[in-house]
Amino acid sequence: MQERLQDESYKSGKRVLLNGNQAVAEAVKIAEPDVIAAYPITPQTPVVEKLAEFVAEGVLNSEFVNVESEYSALSVVYGAALTGARVFTATSSHGLAYMYEMCWWVAGSRVPLVMALPTRSIGAPWNIHSDHSDVMILKDVGWIISMAENAQECFDLTLIGFPISEELNIPYSVSYDAFMVSHTAEVVEVRDVELPKRKQAYKILPNSEFALNAVTVNDARHKARKTLMKDLENSRRKIEKIGRCFLGEDFSLAEKYRVEDADYVIVTYGGWSGDFKDVVDEMRDEGVKIGLLKLRFLRPLPEEELKEISGDVLVVDRSALYKFGGMGGEIKRIIPEAKNVIAALGGYEIGYSEIKALVRRFVSGKIGEVEWYP
Amino acid sequence: MKEITWCPGCGNFGILRAFKNTIKRLVEEGHEIGKFVVASGIGCHGKIVDYIELPSFHVIHGRVIPFLTGLKLANPELIAIGFAGDGDQYNEGLDHLIHAAKRNVNITVFIHNNGVFGLTTGQFTATTPKGRVTRTTPKGNPEVPLNPVMLALVSGATFVARGYAGKLNQLEEIMYKAILHEGFSFVDILQPCVSFNNTWSYYNKKVVSLEKPAKSLEEAMKIAASNEIYTGIIYEERRETLEEFLKIK
Ligand SMILES: Cc1ncc(C[n+]2csc(CCOP(=O)(O)OP(=O)(O)O)c2C)c(N)n1
Ligand code: SF4
Ligand SMILES: [Mg+2]
Numbered sequence: 057m058q059e060r061l062q063d064e065s066y067k068s069g070k071r072v073l074l075n076g077n078q079a080v081a082e083a084v085k086i087a088e089p090d091v092i093a094a095y096p097i098t099p100q101t102p103v104v105e106k107l108a109e110f111v112a113e114g115v116l117n118s119e120f121v122n123v124e125s126e127y128s129a130l131s132v133v134y135g136a137a138l139t140g141a142r143v144f145t146a147t148s149s150h151g152l153a154y155m156y157e158m159c160w161w162v163a164g165s166r167v168p169l170v171m172a173l174p175t176r177s178i179g180a181p182w183n184i185h186s187d188h189s190d191v192m193i194l195k196d197v198g199w200i201i202s203m204a205e206n207a208q209e210c211f212d213l214t215l216i217g218f219p220i221s222e223e224l225n226i227p228y229s230v231s232y233d234a235f236m237v238s239h240t241a242e243v244v245e246v247r248d249v250e251l252p253k254r255k256q257a258y259k260i261l262p263n264s265e266f267a268l269n270a271v272t273v274n275d276a277r278h279k280a281r282k283t284l285m286k287d288l289e290n291s292r293r294k295i296e297k298i299g300r301c302f303l304g305e306d307f308s309l310a311e312k313y314r315v316e317d318a319d320y321v322i323v324t325y326g327g328w329s330g331d332f333k334d335v336v337d338e339m340r341d342e343g344v345k346i347g348l349l350k351l352r353f354l355r356p357l358p359e360e361e362l363k364e365i366s367g368d369v370l371v372v373d374r375s376a377l378y379k380f381g382g383m384g385g386e387i388k389r390i391i392p393e394a395k396n397v398i399a400a401l402g403g404y405e406i407g408y409s410e411i412k413a414l415v416r417r418f419v420s421g422k423i424g425e426v427e428w429y430p
Numbered sequence: 431m432k433e434i435t436w437c438p439g440c441g442n443f444g445i446l447r448a449f450k451n452t453i454k455r456l457v458e459e460g461h462e463i464g465k466f467v468v469a470s471g472i473g474c475h476g477k478i479v480d481y482i483e484l485p486s487f488h489v490i491h492g493r494v495i496p497f498l499t500g501l502k503l504a505n506p507e508l509i510a511i512g513f514a515g516d517g518d519q520y521n522e523g524l525d526h527l528i529h530a531a532k533r534n535v536n537i538t539v540f541i542h543n544n545g546v547f548g549l550t551t552g553q554f555t556a557t558t559p560k561g562r563v564t565r566t567t568p569k570g571n572p573e574v575p576l577n578p579v580m581l582a583l584v585s586g587a588t589f590v591a592r593g594y595a596g597k598l599n600q601l602e603e604i605m606y607k608a609i610l611h612e613g614f615s616f617v618d619i620l621q622p623c624v625s626f627n628n629t630w631s632y633y634n635k636k637v638v639s640l641e642k643p644a645k646s647l648e649e650a651m652k653i654a655a656s657n658e659i660y661t662g663i664i665y666e667e668r669r670e671t672l673e674e675f676l677k678i679k
Binding site for chain 1: 571
């Protein structure tokens with residue numbers, strides 16, 4: 057898919073060495089938000105620094121606000137977005153937790169905006185390394201959530217985030233693993249595209265007769281939440297349409313990797329999908345019919361692709377919710393026999409050979425309903 | 431105890447030394463070592479508690495003060511001391527400083543004020559001077575810096591001091607009195623960050639020792655507002671603490 061995303065017909069941009077954070081910043085530069093506000097946190101900091109640099113060099117015409125906290129960052133961009141401004145913010149981990157109240161408020165207000173979220177563990181104990189605990193707290197708030205595997209997808213999924221969010225009036229997050237993706241440089245195709253002008257369902261301007269989010273009795277709140285959740289569930293076609301327009305005809309919410317005749321399918325998302333694909337290749341060479349489904353979006357959940365799977369399924373998560381990993385429990389709703397592994401929290405190093413051993417255990421039927429690794 | 435990982439030449443070394451000497455003196459004078467508890471925020475400063483042999487807590491970014499407030503109210507016999515950064519206390523957790531000053535719980539906070547987010551490698555904070563170029567303000571900081579001493583005074587702090595990591599005798603004296611003060615003690619410590627905001631020679635030239643604390647809040651405000659950078663105990667007042675009001679002490 058990676059190669060196909062960079063199909064000749066879309067190669068109008070330039071190819072440069074960028075890490076995930078820089079790739080996000082390059083895409084934001086194309087979107088040219090009117091207002092950017094963020095508070096530094098590892099591993100997100102370089103995104104913000106890069107954007108600050110673009111503004112200073114005069115190659116990005118955005119108002120840049122160095123706020124006093126993450127709570128303030130999302131509040132500032134929310135205020136700007138309500139007046140029709142295109143906006144961007146970025147955070148990670150505890151920063152997301154601290155802005156959590158605003159995450160709900162933004163979604164409930166149906167305000168389009170884009171947030172980068174390099175995923176990092178949430179304490180305690182203190183840990184700055186990768187897992188998906190943070191994105192999981194955003195998962196059920198009512199945001200569109202994409203998950204990049206590599207720097208190219210960081211660029212692509214950030215770029216399309218603006219028109220998608222603005223089409224659906226739902227906030228959009230692009231997530232990618234701390235360090236493994238955020239700080240690892242790869243060759244990235246910086247597409248030479250123009251995004252459409254911002255649009256949104258409503259704006260509040262000086263002459264607007266509009267009182268937003270006044271106290272409601274229960275039916276208004278009920279209706280607002282219901283509409284948001286239904287719109288999110290049904291957002292798939294619009295996301296794909298926009299994705300295909302900018303990234304190529306093959307774009308979809310999930311990447312099917314050698315799944316066609318597979319007896320075994322691993323479901324992954326994020327940075328380590330590449331390692332799992334390598335294991336798939338190696339085991340295919342040995343004659344095992346195995347494939348992989350990579351979720352490029354967690355919200356909306358790519359249910360169609362999940363339903364198409366016919367073989368045994370292993371969902372590999374990098375976060376723990378009650379009893380299951382971040383996606384394992386809900387994928388079991390679609391595939392009740394799916395197995396689930398909760399692996400490598402807090403940046404626990406898991407190498408290729410360990411991944412291979414894990415997949416082998418799955419193929420030999422030795423993985424229980426839910427397992428922790430280690 | 432962990433190996434020290436601060437950059438060689440960092441102002442935090444002075445703060446650590448002054449604090450260790452202060453604890454030694456307090457213990458020699460009869461304070462029970464088991465009564466001291468330390469907590470720190472997130473940042474380079476936060477590592478200090480790993481280098482001190484006292485029971486310690488790492489608190490999330492910005493929240494040292496409310497944490498210590500709870501700890502102290504549940505254990506009024508403890509001597510609760512916090513270390514926070516400028517980013518930690520004057521950005522992310524600023525509201526707690528104002529409320530703690532107003533509430534007057536008997537805790538002490540030392541702020542490692544280096545004018546920069548050190549640990550995240552050099553972005554602007556609330557005390558970065560206007561116009562300063564940092565990694566998030568490449569065109570120069572557009573905002574005027576906060577005056578922490580003045581803020582603590584107007585918020586009602588009953589012990590307000592400014593120390594300097596390069597004047598250790600004075601810093602020890604300030605720390606000693608801050609810890610013994612009954613009520614909320616606030617100490618802003620000027621701390622050069624050799625990697626991202628090296629202020630050693632600037633402060634060595636600029637810092638002036640204050641002979642004695644101000645006699646009134648008004649006078650203290652003048653000292654805080656002055657163009658001179660005064661160090662020393664700027665204001666001290668005895669006011670009923672929250673523990674006294676609640677009769678838990
Ligand atoms: C909620 C939250 N936001 C952001 C961070 C990232 N962070 C870690 S340390 C730090 C800045 C520390 O600056 P300061 O308090 O001045 O301490 P210094 O490193 O300068 O001692 C930041 C922003 C965090 N840990 N938690
Ligand atoms: S970055 Fe600055 S504050 Fe942090 S240890 Fe180094 S000199 Fe000290
Ligand atoms: Mg600092």
